[in-house]
Amino acid sequence: MKGLYAFTDTTPATGENKIYPAEAFKIDGTYLEDLVADYQTLQVTGRELLSQEITTKKVGISDGEKIQYVRRTPSTITVKYLINARSPADFRQDFHLLNDVLGGQDHQISFHDDPTRYFIATLQSISDPPPGANSVIATFSFLIPDGVSYSTNISTAVVDETGKINIDNRGTYPTYPIITTKMKSDNGLVAMVNDNGGVLEFGNPDEIDGVTKQKSDKAFYC
Numbered sequence: 001m002k003g004l005y006a007f008t009d010t011t012p013a014t015g016e017n018k019i020y021p022a023e024a025f026k027i028d029g030t031y032l033e034d035l036v037a038d039y040q041t042l043q044v045t046g047r048e049l050l051s052q053e054i055t056t057k058k059v060g061i062s063d064g065e066k067i068q069y070v071r072r073t074p075s076t077i078t079v080k081y082l083i084n085a086r087s088p089a090d091f092r093q094d095f096h097l098l099n100d101v102l103g104g105q106d107h108q109i110s111f112h113d114d115p116t117r118y119f120i121a122t123l124q125s126i127s128d129p130p131p132g133a134n135s136v137i138a139t140f141s142f143l144i145p146d147g148v149s150y151s152t153n154i155s156t157a158v159v160d161e162t163g164k165i166n167i168d169n170r171g172t173y174p175t176y177p178i179i180t181t182k183m184k185s186d187n188g189l190v191a192m193v194n195d196n197g198g199v200l201e202f203g204n205p206d207e208i209d210g211v212t213k214q215k216s217d218k219a220f221y222c
Contacts, residue, residue: 024112025079027101031112036097038085042137044111046077050147072147072173076124077109078139085134095129102126102140109142110152117149148173165192 018033023044025032032039053073056065085091102123110118121142129136157165157177169175179200181190189203 020112022113025081026110026112027107029108032081032098032101035101036083036094038083038090038094039098040082040084041079042082043080044077045080046075046141047111047114047149050075075144075147076141077119077121077144078141080137080139082137083129083135088134091134098126098140107142116152118152119144119149120146 020031020033021041023041025041025044027035032041051073052070054070055068057068059066083091083094085094105122107121107123108118109121119142121144124141124143126140127138129138151171155168157167159165167177179192187203189201189205191202191205192200
């Protein structure tokens with residue numbers, strides 16, 4: 001029986017027709033391979049199934065326990081990478097750039113093999129590269145505080161002929177729509193009702209149609 005081995009090409013991609021590694025790391029819309037010339041993503045872990053925290057309580061003398069609530073826990077994505085610098089000066093410059101790009105808070109990160117989703121993440125840790133070499137393999141990790149990913153595709157729904165808006169959320173997490181309205185004339189109230197009787201109201205429901213209200217006055221002081 002032949003053994004199975006994982007293979008990663010550690011030769012940095014170059015040229016105009018650049019081919020990115022399958023799991024190439026993108027931060028705030030740009031691949032790190034394009035920001036740091038000697039950098040290459042080798043492997044990514046932590047994007048798989050996301051964990052949940054379950055809180056339970058005992059109820060009297062009943063068997064087992066009852067679930068009080070379930071919540072997503074923070075997750076960590078770890079990127080294994082290669083820096084293959086030609087000189088000690090280039091090596092130091094590469095890490096200056098990495099510190100500059102990866103630092104800060106709430107970056108939008110994504111990966112070449114899954115362009116349909118992104119994470120909101122903050123750098124959590126970075127391993128120390130082996131000393132005395134210009135070509136090293138190391139890791140950095142990003143914390144995903146809410147533990148979820150977001151779709152890069154925005155679906156748009158409009159009011160149909162019955163006055164309804166049908167929204168199909170095919171994600172695995174609750175989401176909330178961004179509502180935009182365009183008035184054809186002056187309007188004192190915008191209201192929406194869902195099937196459960198919930199109401200969103202913006203404006204004054206007591207305002208009578210066809211009655212022009214006094215507009216606000218701006219005071220000027222001399």
